[in-house]
Amino acid sequence: MRTTLRLRAILAGLLGGLLGAATSLANHGHGLAPSYISQLLDAPWTWVAVGLVPCFAARSWSRSAFLSAVALWAAVLCYDLMDLHFGVYTGLASADPSSSIVTDWLSFGSDVVGYGVVAAIAAAGLGLIVTVIRRGGVLGLLAQMVVPSYAAWEGHVRVRDARAVGDSTAHVIGTNQAVTAMALAAVILLASTGAARLGLAASRDRSAIDRSVRPT
16 A cells, blocks of 8 residues: 555656746746646646645545645655756845855745745645545535636636736737636536436436335
8 A cells, every 4th residue: 555655646746847847948948839738737726736646545534644745745856956957046245246256045945945835834734635536426516616617707807907018919918818718618518427427326326215114
């Protein structure tokens, strides 16, 4: 069991590390393609989704939260390491242009630790969501719609904020509008199929009760 959990943790770390590195790479890229990719990868809902996926590889809340935390911690670390490589944490030692270039390790460490704490809290919540989903019922149905609903809301907010500052570029507006539309479609699909399953289950329960009380 421990070997299986260790393997799943490694895979979760690889998934998260890939997200973090790819996000930083897209953020520092040039051209149209990196701009579109950055809008997708640097969105909070993407990181939430990547943290959610490993939760389904475990049955208990504690192990789901652990695997999610591994993925998100790896994402945070790889993201900050790539930013460190691109010079985000480097600058002049003083206002003098001739001064030496130094690395702000305090800011780097603060970002790793700070976002690591946020990742741990998010992982606990995502593990709980998956635990509720596994239990089924109305609460399970509602839990299934949490992440796509959040994605739809986040996409709408990003479009609204972009328009508020006069940014009408396609890679901002178009990408987030597409995310919002797909997320809303996912919510509608999950709600309709989930309601149909609940209705079918309730019908079967009524049929079973009728058969049990029917006189022989």
